[in-house]
Amino acid sequence: AQRVTQPEKLLSVFKGAPVELKCNYSYSGSPELFWYVQYSRQRLQLLLRHISRESIKGFTADLNKGETSFHLKKPFAQEEDSAMYYCALHLGGSGNTPLVFGKGTRLSVIA
Amino acid sequence: EAQVTQNPRYLITVTGKKLTVTCSQNMNHEYMSWYRQDPGLGLRQIYYSMNVEVTDKGDVPEGYKVSRKEKRNFPLILESPSPNQTSLYFCASSLTGRDTDTQYFGPGTRLTVL
Numbered sequence A: 001a002q003r004v005t006q007p008e009k010l011l012s013v014f015k016g017a018p019v020e021l022k023c024n025y026s027y028s029g030s031p032e033l034f035w036y037v038q039y040s041r042q043r044l045q046l047l048l049r050h051i052s053r054e055s056i057k058g059f060t061a062d063l064n065k066g067e068t069s070f071h072l073k074k075p076f077a078q079e080e081d082s083a084m085y086y087c088a089l090h091l092g093g094s095g096n097t098p099l100v101f102g103k104g105t106r107l108s109v110i111a
Numbered sequence B: 001e002a003q004v005t006q007n008p009r010y011l012i013t014v015t016g017k018k019l020t021v022t023c024s025q026n027m028n029h030e031y032m033s034w035y036r037q038d039p040g041l042g043l044r045q046i047y048y049s050m051n052v053e054v055t056d057k058g059d060v061p062e063g064y065k066v067s068r069k070e071k072r073n074f075p076l077i078l079e080s081p082s083p084n085q086t087s088l089y090f091c092a093s094s095l096t097g098r099d100t101d102t103q104y105f106g107p108g109t110r111l112t113v114l
Helices: none
Strands: A003-005 A010-014 A019-021 A024-026 A032-038 A045-049 A072-074 A083-090 A099-101 A105-110 B004-007 B010-013 B019-025 B031-038 B042-051 B054-057 B076-078 B087-094 B109-113
Touching: A003 A083, A003 A099, A010 A019, A019 A105, A083 B042, A099 B042, B004 B087, B010 B019, B019 B031, B019 B087, B019 B109
Parallel strands: A010 A105, B010 B109
Antiparallel strands: A003 A024, A019 A072, A032 A045, A032 A083, A083 A099, A083 A105, B004 B019, B019 B076, B031 B042, B031 B087, B042 B054, B087 B109
Protein backbone atom coordinates (compact mmCIF):
# COMPACT_ATOMS: atom_id res chain seq x y z
CA ALA A 1 0.00 0.00 0.00
CA GLN A 2 1.08 3.53 -0.60
CA ARG A 3 2.29 5.23 2.53
CA VAL A 4 3.92 8.44 3.67
CA THR A 5 5.84 8.42 6.93
CA GLN A 6 6.93 11.45 8.88
CA PRO A 7 8.71 9.97 11.87
CA GLU A 8 8.85 13.13 13.97
CA LYS A 9 5.68 14.58 15.46
CA LEU A 10 7.51 17.56 16.89
CA LEU A 11 10.83 19.10 15.98
CA SER A 12 12.25 21.98 17.99
CA VAL A 13 15.29 23.89 16.79
CA PHE A 14 16.97 27.15 17.71
CA LYS A 15 16.78 30.12 15.40
CA GLY A 16 19.63 29.99 12.91
CA ALA A 17 20.10 26.24 13.23
CA PRO A 18 19.65 23.90 10.27
CA VAL A 19 16.33 22.13 9.89
CA GLU A 20 15.52 18.79 8.35
CA LEU A 21 11.99 17.42 8.34
CA LYS A 22 12.01 13.79 7.38
CA CYS A 23 9.63 12.14 4.95
CA ASN A 24 9.75 8.60 3.63
CA TYR A 25 7.30 7.06 1.23
CA SER A 26 6.43 3.65 -0.07
CA TYR A 27 5.20 3.38 -3.62
CA SER A 28 6.34 1.10 -6.38
CA GLY A 29 5.56 3.47 -9.24
CA SER A 30 6.82 6.91 -10.16
CA PRO A 31 5.77 9.25 -7.36
CA GLU A 32 5.07 12.94 -7.23
CA LEU A 33 5.89 14.41 -3.84
CA PHE A 34 4.88 17.64 -2.17
CA TRP A 35 5.38 19.53 1.05
CA TYR A 36 2.42 21.44 2.47
CA VAL A 37 2.60 23.91 5.34
CA GLN A 38 0.01 25.20 7.75
CA TYR A 39 0.88 28.27 9.81
CA SER A 40 -1.02 28.99 12.98
CA ARG A 41 -4.63 29.97 12.23
CA GLN A 42 -4.06 29.86 8.49
CA ARG A 43 -5.14 27.49 5.80
CA LEU A 44 -3.07 24.66 4.45
CA GLN A 45 -0.94 25.73 1.51
CA LEU A 46 1.50 24.18 -0.89
CA LEU A 47 5.14 24.84 0.02
CA LEU A 48 6.96 23.06 -2.75
CA ARG A 49 6.84 20.09 -5.10
CA HIS A 50 9.69 17.93 -6.20
CA ILE A 51 9.11 18.28 -9.93
CA SER A 52 9.76 22.01 -9.86
CA ARG A 53 13.06 21.64 -7.96
CA GLU A 54 12.63 25.10 -6.52
CA SER A 55 13.51 26.74 -3.24
CA ILE A 56 10.63 28.35 -1.41
CA LYS A 57 11.23 30.49 1.69
CA GLY A 58 14.70 28.97 1.86
CA PHE A 59 13.37 25.41 1.96
CA THR A 60 14.47 22.70 -0.45
CA ALA A 61 13.60 19.05 -0.79
CA ASP A 62 15.27 16.44 -2.95
CA LEU A 63 13.60 13.25 -4.01
CA ASN A 64 15.85 10.29 -3.30
CA LYS A 65 14.32 7.30 -5.03
CA GLY A 66 16.95 4.92 -3.71
CA GLU A 67 16.11 5.77 -0.12
CA THR A 68 12.45 6.57 -0.94
CA SER A 69 12.79 9.86 0.90
CA PHE A 70 11.81 13.48 0.35
CA HIS A 71 13.26 15.32 3.32
CA LEU A 72 12.61 19.05 3.70
CA LYS A 73 15.66 21.13 4.56
CA LYS A 74 16.54 24.67 5.42
CA PRO A 75 20.05 25.78 6.39
CA PHE A 76 19.03 28.49 8.88
CA ALA A 77 15.67 28.28 10.63
CA GLN A 78 13.64 31.43 11.29
CA GLU A 79 10.95 31.96 13.92
CA GLU A 80 8.35 32.46 11.20
CA ASP A 81 9.04 28.91 9.99
CA SER A 82 7.20 27.55 13.04
CA ALA A 83 4.24 25.64 11.58
CA MET A 84 2.82 22.24 10.83
CA TYR A 85 4.43 20.57 7.82
CA TYR A 86 2.89 17.76 5.81
CA CYS A 87 4.58 15.57 3.26
CA ALA A 88 2.23 14.30 0.57
CA LEU A 89 2.45 11.71 -2.17
CA HIS A 90 0.47 11.87 -5.38
CA LEU A 91 0.49 8.60 -7.22
CA GLY A 92 1.49 8.82 -10.86
CA GLY A 93 -0.82 8.11 -13.73
CA SER A 94 -3.19 9.90 -16.06
CA GLY A 95 -6.29 9.43 -13.99
CA ASN A 96 -7.00 11.00 -10.69
CA THR A 97 -5.61 9.58 -7.55
CA PRO A 98 -5.82 11.32 -4.24
CA LEU A 99 -2.99 12.81 -2.29
CA VAL A 100 -1.71 10.59 0.49
CA PHE A 101 -0.56 12.68 3.43
CA GLY A 102 1.88 11.94 6.20
CA LYS A 103 0.79 12.60 9.77
CA GLY A 104 2.62 15.88 9.89
CA THR A 105 5.54 17.33 11.82
CA ARG A 106 5.19 20.39 14.00
CA LEU A 107 8.26 22.58 13.67
CA SER A 108 8.95 24.93 16.53
CA VAL A 109 11.74 27.46 16.07
CA ILE A 110 12.99 28.87 19.35
CA ALA A 111 14.45 32.37 19.56
CA GLU B 1 -9.79 36.54 -6.34
CA ALA B 2 -9.37 32.77 -6.59
CA GLN B 3 -10.99 31.19 -3.57
CA VAL B 4 -12.11 28.02 -1.88
CA THR B 5 -14.72 28.89 0.71
CA GLN B 6 -16.22 26.74 3.42
CA ASN B 7 -19.22 27.31 5.66
CA PRO B 8 -19.59 27.29 8.52
CA ARG B 9 -16.13 27.89 9.92
CA TYR B 10 -17.11 26.62 13.35
CA LEU B 11 -19.96 24.34 14.33
CA ILE B 12 -20.98 22.67 17.57
CA THR B 13 -23.76 20.15 17.26
CA VAL B 14 -25.22 17.11 18.99
CA THR B 15 -25.10 13.46 18.08
CA GLY B 16 -27.55 12.46 15.38
CA LYS B 17 -28.47 15.90 14.10
CA LYS B 18 -27.89 16.01 10.35
CA LEU B 19 -25.56 18.71 9.12
CA THR B 20 -23.99 19.93 5.89
CA VAL B 21 -20.69 21.72 5.44
CA THR B 22 -20.58 23.62 2.20
CA CYS B 23 -17.58 24.08 -0.06
CA SER B 24 -17.40 26.33 -3.08
CA GLN B 25 -14.61 27.26 -5.49
CA ASN B 26 -14.57 29.98 -8.13
CA MET B 27 -11.70 28.68 -10.24
CA ASN B 28 -13.67 26.36 -12.52
CA HIS B 29 -11.77 23.40 -11.07
CA GLU B 30 -12.86 19.92 -12.01
CA TYR B 31 -11.41 18.14 -8.99
CA MET B 32 -12.63 18.72 -5.45
CA SER B 33 -11.92 16.86 -2.26
CA TRP B 34 -12.67 16.71 1.47
CA TYR B 35 -10.11 15.97 4.19
CA ARG B 36 -10.24 15.73 7.93
CA GLN B 37 -7.32 16.65 10.13
CA ASP B 38 -6.86 15.04 13.52
CA PRO B 39 -3.97 15.32 15.99
CA GLY B 40 -1.44 12.57 15.45
CA LEU B 41 -3.21 11.35 12.34
CA GLY B 42 -2.61 14.25 9.98
CA LEU B 43 -4.75 14.79 6.92
CA ARG B 44 -6.95 11.98 5.69
CA GLN B 45 -9.10 12.10 2.60
CA ILE B 46 -12.81 11.49 3.03
CA TYR B 47 -14.24 11.79 -0.49
CA TYR B 48 -13.18 13.26 -3.78
CA SER B 49 -14.83 14.23 -7.04
CA MET B 50 -13.32 14.21 -10.48
CA ASN B 51 -16.12 16.26 -12.01
CA VAL B 52 -19.84 16.92 -11.85
CA GLU B 53 -21.79 13.81 -10.80
CA VAL B 54 -18.54 11.85 -10.31
CA THR B 55 -17.58 11.11 -6.71
CA ASP B 56 -15.46 8.44 -5.07
CA LYS B 57 -14.45 7.33 -1.60
CA GLY B 58 -11.18 8.35 -0.05
CA ASP B 59 -9.50 6.76 2.93
CA VAL B 60 -12.14 7.44 5.61
CA PRO B 61 -15.58 7.76 3.97
CA GLU B 62 -17.66 6.06 6.69
CA GLY B 63 -20.32 8.32 8.13
CA TYR B 64 -20.08 10.90 5.35
CA LYS B 65 -21.84 11.63 2.09
CA VAL B 66 -21.06 14.09 -0.67
CA SER B 67 -22.69 15.35 -3.82
CA ARG B 68 -21.43 17.20 -6.88
CA LYS B 69 -24.40 18.57 -8.74
CA GLU B 70 -22.56 21.67 -9.87
CA LYS B 71 -18.91 22.15 -10.70
CA ARG B 72 -18.31 24.85 -8.11
CA ASN B 73 -19.94 23.19 -5.09
CA PHE B 74 -19.03 20.06 -3.16
CA PRO B 75 -20.97 19.81 0.10
CA LEU B 76 -20.05 17.34 2.84
CA ILE B 77 -23.04 15.76 4.54
CA LEU B 78 -23.11 14.08 7.92
CA GLU B 79 -26.47 12.29 8.13
CA SER B 80 -26.08 11.27 11.76
CA PRO B 81 -22.98 12.85 13.29
CA SER B 82 -21.16 11.09 16.10
CA PRO B 83 -18.50 12.37 18.53
CA ASN B 84 -15.72 10.60 16.60
CA GLN B 85 -16.45 12.97 13.74
CA THR B 86 -15.27 15.90 15.83
CA SER B 87 -12.44 17.20 13.70
CA LEU B 88 -11.08 19.96 11.52
CA TYR B 89 -12.33 19.60 7.95
CA PHE B 90 -10.69 20.97 4.82
CA CYS B 91 -12.11 21.23 1.35
CA ALA B 92 -9.67 21.41 -1.55
CA SER B 93 -9.84 21.83 -5.30
CA SER B 94 -7.49 21.58 -8.24
CA LEU B 95 -7.83 22.03 -11.97
CA THR B 96 -7.92 18.39 -13.01
CA GLY B 97 -6.63 16.29 -10.11
CA ARG B 98 -3.52 15.26 -11.98
CA ASP B 99 -0.26 15.14 -10.11
CA THR B 100 1.01 18.37 -11.67
CA ASP B 101 -1.90 20.38 -10.32
CA THR B 102 -1.70 22.45 -7.18
CA GLN B 103 -4.40 21.78 -4.65
CA TYR B 104 -6.03 24.84 -3.16
CA PHE B 105 -7.38 24.42 0.34
CA GLY B 106 -10.26 26.15 2.05
CA PRO B 107 -9.81 27.76 5.49
CA GLY B 108 -11.18 24.78 7.38
CA THR B 109 -14.31 24.00 9.38
CA ARG B 110 -13.93 23.05 13.01
CA LEU B 111 -16.72 20.66 13.93
CA THR B 112 -17.52 19.52 17.45
CA VAL B 113 -20.11 16.77 17.96
CA LEU B 114 -21.31 16.45 21.55
